[in-house]
Amino acid sequence: MDIAYYPGCSLHASSLLYDVQSRRIFNEIGIYLKEIEDWNCCGAISAGKVDDLLAVAMPARNLGIAESAGFSEMMIPCSACYSRTLVAQKALDEAPALKENINAELSKKIRGKIKVSSILEVLLTAVVSGDLAEKITKKLKGLKPVCYYGCLLTRFPQTVSVPDDVENPQGMEKILKVLGVNAIDWSYKTDCCGASAAINDEETGLKLMASIMGDAVAREANCFVTTCHMCQMNMDAYQERFCKKYDIPQRLPVYFITELIGVAMGLSPGELQIDRHFVESTRLLKELNLV
Amino acid sequence: MTASALEFKPESANSLMKEVMERSGQNLTACYQCRRCAAGCPVGEETGFVTPDLLIRMVAFGDREQALNNQLVWKCVSCYTCGTRCPNDIQTARITETIKKMSKEAHLEALNHKVAHFHKSFTDAGLGRGRVNEMAFMTFYEIKNTITEIKKLNFNNIYKELKQQSKLGLSLHKLKRMHFGFQSAKGRKELKRLYKMQDKIRG
Numbered sequence A: 001m002d003i004a005y006y007p008g009c010s011l012h013a014s015s016l017l018y019d020v021q022s023r024r025i026f027n028e029i030g031i032y033l034k035e036i037e038d039w040n041c042c043g044a045i046s047a048g049k050v051d052d053l054l055a056v057a058m059p060a061r062n063l064g065i066a067e068s069a070g071f072s073e074m075m076i077p078c079s080a081c082y083s084r085t086l087v088a089q090k091a092l093d094e095a096p097a098l099k100e101n102i103n104a105e106l107s108k109k110i111r112g113k114i115k116v117s118s119i120l121e122v123l124l125t126a127v128v129s130g131d132l133a134e135k136i137t138k139k140l141k142g143l144k145p146v147c148y149y150g151c152l153l154t155r156f157p158q159t160v161s162v163p164d165d166v167e168n169p170q171g172m173e174k175i176l177k178v179l180g181v182n183a184i185d186w187s188y189k190t191d192c193c194g195a196s197a198a199i200n201d202e203e204t205g206l207k208l209m210a211s212i213m214g215d216a217v218a219r220e221a222n223c224f225v226t227t228c229h230m231c232q233m234n235m236d237a238y239q240e241r242f243c244k245k246y247d248i249p250q251r252l253p254v255y256f257i258t259e260l261i262g263v264a265m266g267l268s269p270g271e272l273q274i275d276r277h278f279v280e281s282t283r284l285l286k287e288l289n290l291v
Numbered sequence B: 001m002t003a004s005a006l007e008f009k010p011e012s013a014n015s016l017m018k019e020v021m022e023r024s025g026q027n028l029t030a031c032y033q034c035r036r037c038a039a040g041c042p043v044g045e046e047t048g049f050v051t052p053d054l055l056i057r058m059v060a061f062g063d064r065e066q067a068l069n070n071q072l073v074w075k076c077v078s079c080y081t082c083g084t085r086c087p088n089d090i091q092t093a094r095i096t097e098t099i100k101k102m103s104k105e106a107h108l109e110a111l112n113h114k115v116a117h118f119h120k121s122f123t124d125a126g127l128g129r130g131r132v133n134e135m136a137f138m139t140f141y142e143i144k145n146t147i148t149e150i151k152k153l154n155f156n157n158i159y160k161e162l163k164q165q166s167k168l169g170l171s172l173h174k175l176k177r178m179h180f181g182f183q184s185a186k187g188r189k190e191l192k193r194l195y196k197m198q199d200k201i202r203g
Protein backbone atom coordinates (compact mmCIF):
# COMPACT_ATOMS: atom_id res chain seq x y z
CA MET A 1 0.00 0.00 0.00
CA ASP A 2 1.27 3.49 -0.90
CA ILE A 3 0.74 6.31 1.54
CA ALA A 4 1.75 9.99 1.34
CA TYR A 5 4.60 10.84 3.65
CA TYR A 6 5.52 14.22 5.11
CA PRO A 7 8.85 14.02 6.93
CA GLY A 8 9.21 17.68 7.97
CA CYS A 9 12.48 19.59 8.34
CA SER A 10 13.92 17.82 11.39
CA LEU A 11 13.56 14.35 9.91
CA HIS A 12 15.79 15.57 7.09
CA ALA A 13 18.30 16.96 9.59
CA SER A 14 19.15 16.19 13.22
CA SER A 15 16.46 13.51 13.53
CA LEU A 16 17.23 11.84 10.20
CA LEU A 17 17.49 8.54 12.04
CA TYR A 18 13.73 8.61 12.64
CA ASP A 19 13.14 9.01 8.90
CA VAL A 20 15.54 6.16 8.12
CA GLN A 21 13.90 3.82 10.63
CA SER A 22 10.37 4.71 9.59
CA ARG A 23 10.99 4.01 5.91
CA ARG A 24 12.73 0.75 6.79
CA ILE A 25 10.11 -0.76 9.06
CA PHE A 26 7.10 0.37 7.02
CA ASN A 27 8.71 -1.19 3.98
CA GLU A 28 8.89 -4.48 5.87
CA ILE A 29 5.21 -4.26 6.76
CA GLY A 30 4.29 -3.51 3.15
CA ILE A 31 3.33 0.12 3.62
CA TYR A 32 5.31 2.28 1.19
CA LEU A 33 6.00 5.83 2.25
CA LYS A 34 5.86 8.23 -0.69
CA GLU A 35 7.45 11.52 0.26
CA ILE A 36 5.37 14.35 -1.18
CA GLU A 37 7.14 16.67 -3.61
CA ASP A 38 8.57 20.05 -2.74
CA TRP A 39 6.94 20.10 0.68
CA ASN A 40 7.59 23.11 2.92
CA CYS A 41 8.11 23.66 6.64
CA CYS A 42 4.79 23.45 8.53
CA GLY A 43 5.73 26.42 10.75
CA ALA A 44 5.73 24.13 13.80
CA ILE A 45 4.71 25.76 17.06
CA SER A 46 6.53 28.97 16.19
CA ALA A 47 4.34 30.18 13.32
CA GLY A 48 1.29 30.18 15.62
CA LYS A 49 3.09 32.55 17.96
CA VAL A 50 4.27 34.87 15.21
CA ASP A 51 1.63 34.99 12.50
CA ASP A 52 -1.86 33.47 12.36
CA LEU A 53 -2.11 33.29 8.58
CA LEU A 54 1.23 31.54 8.14
CA ALA A 55 0.27 29.00 10.81
CA VAL A 56 -2.51 27.84 8.49
CA ALA A 57 -1.01 28.60 5.08
CA MET A 58 2.24 26.68 5.60
CA PRO A 59 0.63 23.30 6.31
CA ALA A 60 -2.12 24.09 3.80
CA ARG A 61 0.30 24.08 0.89
CA ASN A 62 1.50 20.59 1.86
CA LEU A 63 -2.08 19.32 2.06
CA GLY A 64 -2.68 20.64 -1.45
CA ILE A 65 0.41 18.86 -2.78
CA ALA A 66 -0.57 15.53 -1.24
CA GLU A 67 -4.16 15.79 -2.44
CA SER A 68 -3.17 16.76 -5.97
CA ALA A 69 -0.93 13.71 -6.13
CA GLY A 70 -4.04 11.62 -5.52
CA PHE A 71 -3.34 10.37 -2.01
CA SER A 72 -6.19 9.73 0.40
CA GLU A 73 -3.98 9.52 3.48
CA MET A 74 -0.78 11.27 4.61
CA MET A 75 1.36 10.05 7.48
CA ILE A 76 3.33 12.58 9.54
CA PRO A 77 5.70 11.08 12.14
CA CYS A 78 6.76 14.41 13.70
CA SER A 79 4.23 15.32 16.40
CA ALA A 80 4.52 19.05 15.79
CA CYS A 81 4.03 18.75 12.03
CA TYR A 82 1.16 16.33 12.61
CA SER A 83 -0.56 18.63 15.08
CA ARG A 84 -0.12 21.77 12.97
CA THR A 85 -1.32 20.08 9.81
CA LEU A 86 -4.36 18.54 11.45
CA VAL A 87 -5.31 21.83 13.08
CA ALA A 88 -4.77 23.81 9.86
CA GLN A 89 -7.03 21.37 8.01
CA LYS A 90 -9.72 21.95 10.61
CA ALA A 91 -9.29 25.73 10.44
CA LEU A 92 -9.64 25.67 6.64
CA ASP A 93 -12.70 23.50 6.93
CA GLU A 94 -14.34 25.99 9.27
CA ALA A 95 -13.46 29.09 7.25
CA PRO A 96 -14.33 28.71 3.56
CA ALA A 97 -13.30 32.31 2.78
CA LEU A 98 -9.84 31.74 4.22
CA LYS A 99 -9.53 28.53 2.26
CA GLU A 100 -10.48 30.35 -0.92
CA ASN A 101 -7.91 33.10 -0.30
CA ILE A 102 -5.17 30.61 0.35
CA ASN A 103 -6.14 28.42 -2.60
CA ALA A 104 -5.94 31.46 -4.88
CA GLU A 105 -2.18 31.58 -4.35
CA LEU A 106 -1.46 27.86 -4.33
CA SER A 107 -0.55 25.98 -7.49
CA LYS A 108 -1.77 22.74 -5.91
CA LYS A 109 -5.17 23.49 -4.43
CA ILE A 110 -6.54 22.08 -1.20
CA ARG A 111 -9.75 20.20 -1.75
CA GLY A 112 -10.27 19.13 1.79
CA LYS A 113 -10.57 15.56 2.71
CA ILE A 114 -7.19 13.85 2.84
CA LYS A 115 -6.77 11.94 6.08
CA VAL A 116 -3.86 13.20 8.17
CA SER A 117 -2.45 10.35 10.27
CA SER A 118 0.11 10.10 13.02
CA ILE A 119 2.67 7.32 12.85
CA LEU A 120 0.80 5.47 15.61
CA GLU A 121 -2.46 5.46 13.67
CA VAL A 122 -0.77 3.84 10.69
CA LEU A 123 1.14 1.35 12.83
CA LEU A 124 -2.05 0.41 14.63
CA THR A 125 -3.72 -0.57 11.37
CA ALA A 126 -0.82 -3.01 10.90
CA VAL A 127 -1.43 -4.32 14.42
CA VAL A 128 -5.08 -4.96 13.63
CA SER A 129 -4.38 -6.55 10.24
CA GLY A 130 -1.67 -8.75 11.70
CA ASP A 131 0.91 -7.46 9.19
CA LEU A 132 3.15 -6.22 11.98
CA ALA A 133 3.04 -9.48 13.99
CA GLU A 134 3.97 -11.40 10.86
CA LYS A 135 7.30 -9.59 10.58
CA ILE A 136 8.32 -9.90 14.22
CA THR A 137 11.11 -12.42 14.63
CA LYS A 138 11.94 -11.89 18.29
CA LYS A 139 10.15 -10.79 21.41
CA LEU A 140 11.82 -7.99 23.32
CA LYS A 141 12.05 -9.76 26.67
CA GLY A 142 13.42 -7.79 29.58
CA LEU A 143 12.54 -4.39 28.19
CA LYS A 144 10.64 -2.29 30.73
CA PRO A 145 9.68 0.88 28.91
CA VAL A 146 7.44 3.75 29.83
CA CYS A 147 5.53 5.07 26.81
CA TYR A 148 6.10 8.78 26.48
CA TYR A 149 3.56 10.47 24.19
CA GLY A 150 4.21 14.09 25.06
CA CYS A 151 1.69 16.82 24.40
CA LEU A 152 1.51 17.48 20.67
CA LEU A 153 0.33 14.03 19.76
CA THR A 154 -2.46 14.02 22.30
CA ARG A 155 -3.74 17.55 22.76
CA PHE A 156 -4.76 20.13 20.20
CA PRO A 157 -5.70 23.80 20.30
CA GLN A 158 -8.91 22.97 18.44
CA THR A 159 -11.37 20.14 18.65
CA VAL A 160 -10.15 17.57 16.17
CA SER A 161 -11.07 13.93 16.13
CA VAL A 162 -8.24 11.69 17.24
CA PRO A 163 -8.52 7.97 17.83
CA ASP A 164 -6.79 7.72 21.23
CA ASP A 165 -7.66 8.79 24.76
CA VAL A 166 -6.25 12.27 25.45
CA GLU A 167 -5.37 11.68 29.10
CA ASN A 168 -4.36 8.04 28.91
CA PRO A 169 -3.46 7.05 25.36
CA GLN A 170 -2.81 3.36 24.66
CA GLY A 171 -1.52 3.22 21.07
CA MET A 172 2.12 2.59 21.89
CA GLU A 173 1.23 0.05 24.56
CA LYS A 174 -0.77 -1.91 21.97
CA ILE A 175 2.14 -1.94 19.54
CA LEU A 176 4.60 -2.99 22.24
CA LYS A 177 2.35 -5.94 23.13
CA VAL A 178 2.94 -7.29 19.62
CA LEU A 179 6.68 -7.05 20.36
CA GLY A 180 6.17 -9.06 23.54
CA VAL A 181 6.58 -6.08 25.84
CA ASN A 182 4.32 -4.93 28.65
CA ALA A 183 4.88 -1.23 29.12
CA ILE A 184 4.94 0.16 32.65
CA ASP A 185 2.04 2.38 33.65
CA TRP A 186 3.10 5.84 34.82
CA SER A 187 1.87 9.37 35.41
CA TYR A 188 3.83 11.44 32.92
CA LYS A 189 2.96 9.86 29.59
CA THR A 190 1.36 12.98 28.17
CA ASP A 191 3.35 15.60 30.07
CA CYS A 192 5.25 18.27 28.21
CA CYS A 193 9.06 18.16 27.89
CA GLY A 194 9.03 21.90 27.22
CA ALA A 195 9.87 21.45 23.53
CA SER A 196 11.84 24.55 22.53
CA ALA A 197 12.10 25.65 26.18
CA ALA A 198 15.27 23.52 26.30
CA ILE A 199 16.80 26.17 24.05
CA ASN A 200 14.99 29.37 24.91
CA ASP A 201 13.97 28.91 28.58
CA GLU A 202 16.39 26.38 29.86
CA GLU A 203 15.49 26.42 33.53
CA THR A 204 11.85 25.64 32.79
CA GLY A 205 12.80 22.99 30.24
CA LEU A 206 15.22 21.15 32.52
CA LYS A 207 12.70 21.15 35.35
CA LEU A 208 9.93 19.65 33.22
CA MET A 209 12.26 16.98 31.86
CA ALA A 210 13.57 16.08 35.30
CA SER A 211 10.02 15.45 36.60
CA ILE A 212 9.34 13.14 33.68
CA MET A 213 12.61 11.29 34.27
CA GLY A 214 11.94 11.13 38.02
CA ASP A 215 8.66 9.27 37.58
CA ALA A 216 10.13 6.86 35.01
CA VAL A 217 12.95 6.01 37.42
CA ALA A 218 10.57 5.65 40.38
CA ARG A 219 8.57 3.09 38.39
CA GLU A 220 11.75 1.18 37.62
CA ALA A 221 11.54 1.60 33.88
CA ASN A 222 14.72 0.77 31.97
CA CYS A 223 13.94 2.96 28.95
CA PHE A 224 11.55 5.45 27.35
CA VAL A 225 9.67 4.87 24.11
CA THR A 226 8.36 7.79 22.11
CA THR A 227 7.12 8.82 18.68
CA CYS A 228 7.97 12.52 19.00
CA HIS A 229 11.42 13.50 17.80
CA MET A 230 11.41 16.61 19.98
CA CYS A 231 10.68 14.56 23.10
CA GLN A 232 13.39 12.15 21.94
CA MET A 233 15.96 14.87 21.35
CA ASN A 234 15.20 16.69 24.59
CA MET A 235 15.07 13.71 26.91
CA ASP A 236 18.19 12.27 25.27
CA ALA A 237 20.43 15.28 24.60
CA TYR A 238 19.69 17.07 27.89
CA GLN A 239 19.53 13.98 30.12
CA GLU A 240 23.04 14.35 31.45
CA ARG A 241 22.33 17.96 32.40
CA PHE A 242 18.92 17.66 34.00
CA CYS A 243 19.93 14.51 35.87
CA LYS A 244 23.00 16.23 37.28
CA LYS A 245 21.04 19.32 38.21
CA TYR A 246 18.31 17.32 39.96
CA ASP A 247 20.51 14.55 41.45
CA ILE A 248 19.16 11.65 39.44
CA PRO A 249 21.82 8.92 39.20
CA GLN A 250 20.13 6.75 36.55
CA ARG A 251 20.38 7.23 32.77
CA LEU A 252 17.75 5.79 30.44
CA PRO A 253 17.81 5.31 26.67
CA VAL A 254 15.04 7.14 24.83
CA TYR A 255 13.98 4.92 21.94
CA PHE A 256 11.76 5.77 19.03
CA ILE A 257 8.98 3.18 18.67
CA THR A 258 10.42 2.50 15.21
CA GLU A 259 13.73 1.41 16.74
CA LEU A 260 12.11 -1.18 18.96
CA ILE A 261 9.97 -2.47 16.10
CA GLY A 262 13.12 -2.67 13.97
CA VAL A 263 15.00 -4.63 16.63
CA ALA A 264 12.05 -7.02 16.98
CA MET A 265 12.16 -7.48 13.21
CA GLY A 266 15.78 -8.55 13.55
CA LEU A 267 17.35 -5.39 12.10
CA SER A 268 20.74 -4.33 13.45
CA PRO A 269 21.33 -1.26 15.65
CA GLY A 270 23.65 0.16 12.99
CA GLU A 271 21.04 -0.16 10.29
CA LEU A 272 18.55 1.56 12.59
CA GLN A 273 21.17 4.16 13.67
CA ILE A 274 20.56 3.44 17.36
CA ASP A 275 24.23 4.30 17.83
CA ARG A 276 23.40 7.94 17.23
CA HIS A 277 21.76 8.58 20.60
CA PHE A 278 23.27 10.86 23.23
CA VAL A 279 22.64 8.40 26.07
CA GLU A 280 24.31 5.08 25.21
CA SER A 281 21.41 3.04 23.85
CA THR A 282 22.73 -0.17 22.35
CA ARG A 283 24.17 -1.45 25.64
CA LEU A 284 20.78 -2.26 27.18
CA LEU A 285 19.72 -4.13 24.03
CA LYS A 286 22.95 -6.15 24.12
CA GLU A 287 22.60 -6.90 27.83
CA LEU A 288 19.14 -8.25 27.21
CA ASN A 289 20.43 -10.28 24.25
CA LEU A 290 18.08 -8.52 21.88
CA VAL A 291 20.76 -7.60 19.33
CA MET B 1 4.15 36.59 49.02
CA THR B 2 0.62 36.64 47.71
CA ALA B 3 -0.71 37.63 44.35
CA SER B 4 -1.56 41.31 44.27
CA ALA B 5 -5.17 42.25 43.66
CA LEU B 6 -6.08 43.23 40.14
CA GLU B 7 -7.36 46.62 39.35
CA PHE B 8 -10.69 46.88 37.55
CA LYS B 9 -10.43 49.28 34.65
CA PRO B 10 -13.88 49.64 33.15
CA GLU B 11 -12.70 52.05 30.47
CA SER B 12 -10.37 49.46 28.91
CA ALA B 13 -12.14 46.23 29.94
CA ASN B 14 -14.42 46.24 26.93
CA SER B 15 -11.85 46.87 24.26
CA LEU B 16 -9.20 44.56 25.72
CA MET B 17 -11.64 41.69 26.13
CA LYS B 18 -12.98 42.20 22.64
CA GLU B 19 -9.53 42.26 21.03
CA VAL B 20 -8.22 39.17 22.84
CA MET B 21 -11.42 37.22 22.22
CA GLU B 22 -11.50 38.04 18.54
CA ARG B 23 -7.86 37.39 17.82
CA SER B 24 -7.50 34.24 19.90
CA GLY B 25 -10.87 32.82 18.93
CA GLN B 26 -11.47 31.95 22.59
CA ASN B 27 -14.66 32.69 24.49
CA LEU B 28 -13.19 34.28 27.62
CA THR B 29 -16.59 35.23 29.04
CA ALA B 30 -17.31 31.53 29.54
CA CYS B 31 -14.57 31.22 32.16
CA TYR B 32 -16.04 30.64 35.63
CA GLN B 33 -12.66 30.57 37.39
CA CYS B 34 -12.77 26.91 38.40
CA ARG B 35 -8.96 26.70 37.98
CA ARG B 36 -8.88 23.26 36.43
CA CYS B 37 -6.47 24.82 33.97
CA ALA B 38 -4.22 26.02 36.77
CA ALA B 39 -4.00 22.56 38.31
CA GLY B 40 -2.54 21.03 35.18
CA CYS B 41 -0.35 23.84 33.90
CA PRO B 42 3.24 22.53 33.92
CA VAL B 43 4.76 26.00 34.22
CA GLY B 44 2.27 27.20 36.86
CA GLU B 45 4.94 27.20 39.57
CA GLU B 46 7.32 29.33 37.54
CA THR B 47 5.07 32.22 36.67
CA GLY B 48 4.67 33.98 40.00
CA PHE B 49 0.99 33.09 40.49
CA VAL B 50 -0.08 33.83 36.94
CA THR B 51 -2.05 30.74 35.94
CA PRO B 52 -4.43 30.66 32.94
CA ASP B 53 -7.46 31.63 35.04
CA LEU B 54 -5.65 34.70 36.36
CA LEU B 55 -4.54 35.77 32.89
CA ILE B 56 -8.18 35.58 31.77
CA ARG B 57 -9.19 37.69 34.78
CA MET B 58 -6.56 40.30 33.93
CA VAL B 59 -8.02 40.60 30.47
CA ALA B 60 -11.60 40.70 31.76
CA PHE B 61 -10.69 43.44 34.26
CA GLY B 62 -9.15 45.53 31.51
CA ASP B 63 -5.74 45.45 33.17
CA ARG B 64 -3.83 45.82 29.93
CA GLU B 65 -0.50 46.40 31.56
CA GLN B 66 -0.53 43.19 33.59
CA ALA B 67 -2.16 41.15 30.84
CA LEU B 68 0.56 42.09 28.38
CA ASN B 69 3.41 41.92 30.86
CA ASN B 70 3.39 38.68 32.80
CA GLN B 71 5.44 35.52 32.97
CA LEU B 72 2.73 33.11 31.79
CA VAL B 73 2.69 34.73 28.37
CA TRP B 74 6.40 33.98 28.00
CA LYS B 75 6.64 30.72 29.93
CA CYS B 76 3.63 29.00 28.33
CA VAL B 77 4.98 26.00 26.40
CA SER B 78 1.77 25.54 24.36
CA CYS B 79 1.16 22.08 25.78
CA TYR B 80 -2.62 22.60 25.53
CA THR B 81 -3.29 20.86 28.84
CA CYS B 82 -5.39 23.76 30.12
CA GLY B 83 -7.66 23.81 27.08
CA THR B 84 -8.09 20.05 26.98
CA ARG B 85 -9.27 20.05 30.58
CA CYS B 86 -11.24 23.31 30.61
CA PRO B 87 -14.96 22.55 31.03
CA ASN B 88 -15.64 25.56 28.80
CA ASP B 89 -13.15 24.72 26.05
CA ILE B 90 -10.97 27.76 26.59
CA GLN B 91 -7.48 27.32 25.12
CA THR B 92 -5.23 29.58 27.13
CA ALA B 93 -2.28 28.79 24.84
CA ARG B 94 -4.17 30.60 22.07
CA ILE B 95 -4.50 33.54 24.45
CA THR B 96 -0.79 33.60 25.33
CA GLU B 97 0.04 33.32 21.64
CA THR B 98 -2.24 36.25 20.88
CA ILE B 99 -0.85 38.37 23.70
CA LYS B 100 2.72 37.77 22.51
CA LYS B 101 1.74 39.35 19.21
CA MET B 102 -0.10 42.22 20.95
CA SER B 103 2.86 42.98 23.18
CA LYS B 104 5.13 43.09 20.15
CA GLU B 105 2.72 45.42 18.35
CA ALA B 106 2.72 47.65 21.45
CA HIS B 107 6.55 47.70 21.28
CA LEU B 108 6.84 46.23 24.76
CA GLU B 109 10.03 44.47 25.65
CA ALA B 110 9.60 40.68 25.73
CA LEU B 111 9.92 39.32 29.28
CA ASN B 112 12.04 36.55 27.79
CA HIS B 113 13.71 37.83 24.65
CA LYS B 114 15.03 34.35 23.81
CA VAL B 115 11.49 33.02 23.43
CA ALA B 116 10.58 35.91 21.14
CA HIS B 117 13.76 35.54 19.07
CA PHE B 118 13.37 31.78 18.83
CA HIS B 119 9.89 31.76 17.35
CA LYS B 120 10.58 34.67 15.03
CA SER B 121 13.85 33.15 13.76
CA PHE B 122 12.20 29.77 13.27
CA THR B 123 9.29 31.16 11.29
CA ASP B 124 11.60 33.37 9.20
CA ALA B 125 13.80 30.36 8.48
CA GLY B 126 10.84 28.20 7.45
CA LEU B 127 9.38 30.90 5.24
CA GLY B 128 12.67 32.18 3.86
CA ARG B 129 13.89 28.92 2.33
CA GLY B 130 10.67 26.97 2.53
CA ARG B 131 12.32 24.59 4.98
CA VAL B 132 14.18 25.11 8.22
CA ASN B 133 17.92 24.54 8.06
CA GLU B 134 18.85 23.96 11.67
CA MET B 135 22.35 25.44 11.50
CA ALA B 136 21.31 28.62 9.73
CA PHE B 137 18.29 29.03 11.97
CA MET B 138 20.28 28.57 15.18
CA THR B 139 22.92 31.01 13.94
CA PHE B 140 20.32 33.71 13.28
CA TYR B 141 18.71 33.02 16.62
CA GLU B 142 22.01 33.33 18.48
CA ILE B 143 22.92 36.53 16.62
CA LYS B 144 19.62 38.06 17.72
CA ASN B 145 20.22 36.94 21.32
CA THR B 146 23.74 38.30 21.28
CA ILE B 147 22.59 41.69 20.02
CA THR B 148 19.96 41.91 22.79
CA GLU B 149 22.50 40.89 25.44
CA ILE B 150 25.03 43.43 24.16
CA LYS B 151 22.40 46.16 24.39
CA LYS B 152 21.82 45.09 28.00
CA LEU B 153 25.57 44.76 28.64
CA ASN B 154 25.09 41.13 29.77
CA PHE B 155 28.35 39.82 28.38
CA ASN B 156 28.43 36.87 30.74
CA ASN B 157 25.13 35.60 29.30
CA ILE B 158 26.58 35.67 25.80
CA TYR B 159 29.54 33.59 26.91
CA LYS B 160 27.34 31.07 28.75
CA GLU B 161 24.91 30.77 25.86
CA LEU B 162 27.55 30.28 23.18
CA LYS B 163 29.46 27.79 25.31
CA GLN B 164 26.29 25.77 25.90
CA GLN B 165 25.21 25.80 22.26
CA SER B 166 28.62 24.88 20.90
CA LYS B 167 28.75 21.94 23.30
CA LEU B 168 25.41 20.71 21.97
CA GLY B 169 26.53 21.32 18.40
CA LEU B 170 29.72 19.37 18.94
CA SER B 171 27.86 16.36 20.38
CA LEU B 172 25.40 16.46 17.48
CA HIS B 173 28.34 16.49 15.11
CA LYS B 174 30.01 13.53 16.82
CA LEU B 175 26.77 11.55 16.64
CA LYS B 176 26.48 12.32 12.92
CA ARG B 177 23.30 14.24 13.59
CA MET B 178 24.55 17.57 12.29
CA HIS B 179 23.72 18.17 8.65
CA PHE B 180 25.47 20.70 6.51
CA GLY B 181 23.44 20.19 3.34
CA PHE B 182 20.92 22.87 2.53
CA GLN B 183 17.25 22.02 2.11
CA SER B 184 14.64 24.24 0.52
CA ALA B 185 11.20 24.22 -1.13
CA LYS B 186 10.69 25.98 -4.46
CA GLY B 187 7.06 26.66 -3.67
CA ARG B 188 8.01 29.06 -0.88
CA LYS B 189 7.14 31.83 -3.35
CA GLU B 190 3.49 30.93 -2.92
CA LEU B 191 3.73 31.26 0.84
CA LYS B 192 5.57 34.56 0.61
CA ARG B 193 2.85 35.95 -1.64
CA LEU B 194 0.25 34.88 0.91
CA TYR B 195 2.22 36.51 3.68
CA LYS B 196 2.41 39.80 1.76
CA MET B 197 -1.25 39.64 0.89
CA GLN B 198 -2.05 39.52 4.60
CA ASP B 199 0.09 42.58 5.27
CA LYS B 200 -2.07 44.38 2.74
CA ILE B 201 -5.28 43.21 4.41
CA ARG B 202 -4.04 44.43 7.76
CA GLY B 203 -2.84 47.70 6.25
Ligand code: SF4
Residues within 6 Å of the ligand: B030, B031, B032, B033, B034, B035, B036, B037, B038, B052, B053, B056, B082, B085, B086, B087, B088, B089, B090
Ligand atom coordinates in the same frame (compact mmCIF):
# COMPACT_ATOMS: atom_id res chain seq x y z
S1 SF4 C 1 -10.48 25.65 33.37
FE1 SF4 C 1 -11.53 27.01 31.92
S2 SF4 C 1 -13.29 27.79 33.07
FE2 SF4 C 1 -11.91 26.89 34.58
S3 SF4 C 1 -10.66 28.65 35.27
FE3 SF4 C 1 -9.53 27.67 33.60
S4 SF4 C 1 -10.16 28.79 31.76
FE4 SF4 C 1 -11.64 29.27 33.35
Ligand code: SF4
Residues within 6 Å of the ligand: B037, B040, B041, B042, B043, B044, B052, B075, B076, B077, B078, B079, B080, B081, B082, B083, B092, B093, B096
Ligand atom coordinates in the same frame (compact mmCIF):
# COMPACT_ATOMS: atom_id res chain seq x y z
S1 SF4 D 1 -0.78 25.59 27.24
FE1 SF4 D 1 0.41 27.09 28.39
S2 SF4 D 1 -1.03 27.91 29.91
FE2 SF4 D 1 -1.92 26.01 29.11
S3 SF4 D 1 -1.27 24.40 30.55
FE3 SF4 D 1 0.25 24.46 28.88
S4 SF4 D 1 1.84 25.86 29.60
FE4 SF4 D 1 0.04 26.20 30.91
